[in-house]
Amino acid sequence: xxxxxxxxxxxxxEATLDxxxxxxxxxxxxxxxDHLRLLIDNNPGVPDRNAALSxxxxxxxxxxxxxxxxxxxxxxxxxxxxxxxxxxxxxxxLNATTLPFVSLxxxxxxxxxxxxxxxxxxxxxxxxxxxxxxxxxxxFAPYGVSTLALEGSALARFMDLLYQIKAGDTGPRxxxxxxxxxxxxxxxxAEVLVAGCTEVPLVxxxxxxxVPLVNSTDVLVERxxxxxxxxxxxxxxxxxxxx
Amino acid sequence: xxxxxxxxxxxxxEATLDxxxxxxxxxxxxxxxDHLRLLIDNNPGVPDRNAALSxxxxxxxxxxxxxxxxxxxxxxxxxxxxxxxxxxxxxxxLNATTLPFVSLxxxxxxxxxxxxxxxxxxxxxxxxxxxxxxxxxxxFAPYGVSTLALEGSALARFMDLLYQIKAGDTGPRxxxxxxxxxxxxxxxxAEVLVAGCTEVPLVxxxxxxxVPLVNSTDVLVERxxxxxxxxxxxxxxxxxxxx
Numbered sequence: 001x002x003x004x005x006x007x008x009x010x011x012x013x014e015a016t017l018d019x020x021x022x023x024x025x026x027x028x029x030x031x032x033x034d035h036l037r038l039l040i041d042n043n044p045g046v047p048d049r050n051a052a053l054s055x056x057x058x059x060x061x062x063x064x065x066x067x068x069x070x071x072x073x074x075x076x077x078x079x080x081x082x083x084x085x086x087x088x089x090x091x092x093x094l095n096a097t098t099l100p101f102v103s104l105x106x107x108x109x110x111x112x113x114x115x116x117x118x119x120x121x122x123x124x125x126x127x128x129x130x131x132x133x134x135x136x137x138x139x140f141a142p143y144g145v146s147t148l149a150l151e152g153s154a155l156a157r158f159m160d161l162l163y164q165i166k167a168g169d170t171g172p173r174x175x176x177x178x179x180x181x182x183x184x185x186x187x188x189x190a191e192v193l194v195a196g197c198t199e200v201p202l203v204x205x206x207x208x209x210x211v212p213l214v215n216s217t218d219v220l221v222e223r224x225x226x227x228x229x230x231x232x233x234x235x236x237x238x239x240x241x242x243x
Numbered sequence: 244x245x246x247x248x249x250x251x252x253x254x255x256x257e258a259t260l261d262x263x264x265x266x267x268x269x270x271x272x273x274x275x276x277d278h279l280r281l282l283i284d285n286n287p288g289v290p291d292r293n294a295a296l297s298x299x300x301x302x303x304x305x306x307x308x309x310x311x312x313x314x315x316x317x318x319x320x321x322x323x324x325x326x327x328x329x330x331x332x333x334x335x336x337l338n339a340t341t342l343p344f345v346s347l348x349x350x351x352x353x354x355x356x357x358x359x360x361x362x363x364x365x366x367x368x369x370x371x372x373x374x375x376x377x378x379x380x381x382x383f384a385p386y387g388v389s390t391l392a393l394e395g396s397a398l399a400r401f402m403d404l405l406y407q408i409k410a411g412d413t414g415p416r417x418x419x420x421x422x423x424x425x426x427x428x429x430x431x432x433a434e435v436l437v438a439g440c441t442e443v444p445l446v447x448x449x450x451x452x453x454v455p456l457v458n459s460t461d462v463l464v465e466r467x468x469x470x471x472x473x474x475x476x477x478x479x480x481x482x483x484x485x486x
Contacts, residue, residue, distance in 0.1 A: 012275040013267050020263060020285070024256050030410045032255040035287035041317060042263070044278035070317030074284060075309070167273045 002036050002228045006076025006099065008067050010043040011083035012166045015198035015217065019082045022221040036228045039074045041067045049085040050129040050159070061089045065096035072097045078234050080104070080224055084126060084196045084216055088133040100234040107223045108194055108216040109139040115212045116192045123190025123211075124149045125182060125200050128159055136196055148190050154181055165199040175203045182209050245279050245471045249319025249342065251310050253286040254326035255409045258441035258460065262325045265464040279471045282317045284310045292328040293372040293402070304335035311339040321345060321477050323467055327369060327439050327459055331376040343477040350466050351437055351459040352382040358455045359435045366433025366454075367392045368425060368443050371402055379439055391433050397424055408442040418446045425452050 009016030020040065029035045046064065051057030064086065068079055078100040079093065087105050094101055112122055124136050124147050131137075137147050150158050158181050164174055182193055182204060192212045195201050201215045226232045252259030263283065272278045289307065294300030307329065311322055321343040322336065330348050337344055355365055367379050367390050374380075380390050393401050401424050407417055425436055425447060435455045438444050444458045469475045 010275065010278065010280065013272075013278045017260075017263055017267055020260055024260055029256075029287075031406070032253065032287040032289075032291075032409055035253065035256045035285075037253065037288055038283070038285040039313070039317075040281070040283040040285065042278075042281040042283065044272075044275040045280055046275075048275075066318070070282070073316040074282075074313030163274070166275055 003077035003230065004037040004039060004075050005224055005228050006068070006071030006074070006079040007038055007040040008043075008064060008071070008079060008081035008083075008086070008093070009040050011046055011049065011081075011086055012199065013042055013044055014166065014168075014202060016040065016042050016082050018198070018202060019217055019221060022217065023224060026221055026225060036225065037075075039071050039076050041071055043067055046086070049083070049088065050127060053088060053129040053133060059089070060086060061092035064089050065092045068093045068096040068099070072099055078102060078227060080220055082198050082217070082220065084108075084135065084198060085130040085133075087135055088129065094237065100237055102220070102223060102227060102235060104216055104220050105135045105139050105196075106235075108196060108214060108219045109136065109143075111219040112192050112194055112214045113143060113145070115214055119143075119145050119192055121146050121148055121189050121191055123147075123182075123185030123188070123193045124196050125158070125185070125193060125204070126196035127162065128155055130196060131155075136194065148185055148188050150181060150184065154184055157181065161203075162197060162199045165202055170203050175208075178203045179208045182213075186211055246320035246473065247280040247282060247318050248467055248471050249311070249314030249317070249322040250281055250283040251286075251307060251314070251322060251324035251326075251329070251336070252283050254289055254292065254324075254329050255442065256285055256287055257409065257411075257445060259283065259285050259325050261441070261445060262460055262464060265460065266467060269464055269468060279468065280318075282314050282319050284314055286310055289329070292326070292331065293370055296331060296372040296376060302332070303329060304332045307332050308335045308339035311336045311342070315340045315342050321470060323347070323463055325441050325460070325463065327351075327378065327441060328373040328376075330378055331372065337480065343480055345463070345466060345470060345478060347459055347463050348378050348382050348439075349478075351439060351457060351462045352379065352386075354462040355435050355437055355457045356386060356388070358457055362386075362388050362435055364389050364391055364432050364434055366390075366425075366428030366431070366436045367439050368401070368428070368436060368447070369439035370405065371398055373439060374398075379437065391428055391431050393424060393427065397427055400424065404446075405440060405442050408445055413446050418451075421446045422451045425456075429454055
């Protein structure tokens with residue numbers, strides 16, 4: 001019997017759809033009953049993560065906590081969240097339920113470390129908010145890996161692209177601009193790129209860049225299948241702020 | 244504020260994914276916050292509807308009831324179910340929660356009646372179980388519309404195709420065979436065809452047939468958007484068996 005997966009989603013909806021589609025593709029199922037049970041809360045009403053962390057809007061924490069509680073009530077055995085930036089509010093989720101929570105940030109870091117043994121410099125395609133919260137930087141630091149990220153006008157262009165993707169534009173112009181930004185990180189010395197925002201894989205593929213690209217959505221899909229099928233032990237709960 | 248939609252899904256997962264994708268496409272959203280909140284229980288562990296109604300397996304009723312309760316606990320304001328056949332267990336769902344339930348069968352019937360005023364004969368591309376339970380027949384009867392359905396070996400071929408679609412095959416051979424079966428109903432006098440199984444639209448398009456094709460998934464998508472946005476009143480609850 002597979003474990004039921006609770007999915008905190010809607011940030012944005014296209015990324016959640018992408019995750020759902022990839023879980024179905026990779027499940028290798030031959031009948032309905034071979035598939036995973038996914039309980040998906042596609043909640044586009046989660047307050048804007050970037051606005052909140054820059055002090056321009058309400059915190060998504062309470063809404064994420066309520067979603068987590070609902071997913072537990074519906075029968076989820078563990079939780080995942082299809083949004084890198086929202087992991088800045090991971091503690092609100094951990095404090096809201098008794099379920100194991102699979103960190104997209106830690107899983108993506110681990111995939112990057114597996115991808116390139118001896119990795120020294122990783123390039124982050126991540127939101128200004130994800131970068132500002134230091135999510136990937138603090139995940140990589142204990143492994144002696146330094147991080148490179150877009151800055152200034154390049155970061156502003158990246159953020160603008162993300163909102164265009166959220167508005168439904170995944171066309172060739174957006175793809176070309178994302179590739180240009182990715183190549184800037186490679187030119188700066190990134191040995192591996194992390195697509196550390198679930199909108200990025202919607203417009204950037206491994207063949208677009210000359211170094212390994214670790215796609216956070218793909219990582220989450222693979223790990224979700226492994227956790228749900230009991231092939232690997234679920235992460236221990238590490239609540240930093242006790243409830 | 245849009246109403247949150249509770250989705251009983253996973254029957255099969257591809258049909259639920261199709262529904263989710265179409266709701267996103269047709270929402271016309273320009274930012275995350277314009278989208279609908281969809282609470283999706285993609286539960287492929289719902290006992291096989293066809294096996295249950297033919298006496299070869301357990302009833303899906305209790306599992307559907309538990310899913311409905313979970314969706315209500317998670318914050319759903321009304322329920323939809325992305326599976327025609329499972330509507331044979333609608334009473335279990337109605338008895339499990341206090342939420343309005345949008346009937347895919349009734350909505351699809353209404354769409355067929357709107358499509359062709361004066362409709363007399365409708366062709367049903369529906370499972371043997373859906374046909375055996377008389378779901379569409381009893382929905383159309385009060386409107387003086389008679390129904391035509393596949394029978395015998397044609398129905399057996401149709402059922403075989405559905406399980407091939409559920410196993411991931413939506414290729415040209417499956418498409419061609421589905422079209423052949425649809426044309427048999429047209430030859431028998433169907434003025435409108437109802438794709439009354441959510442797997443059918445995965446392999447059959449309106450341009451494949453010479454009469455109007457009413458796609459139950461598309462109908463549910465459009466009506467879900469209207470109900471969620473408060474553009475039409477939600478259906479009254481009509482519990483036939485009081486809880």
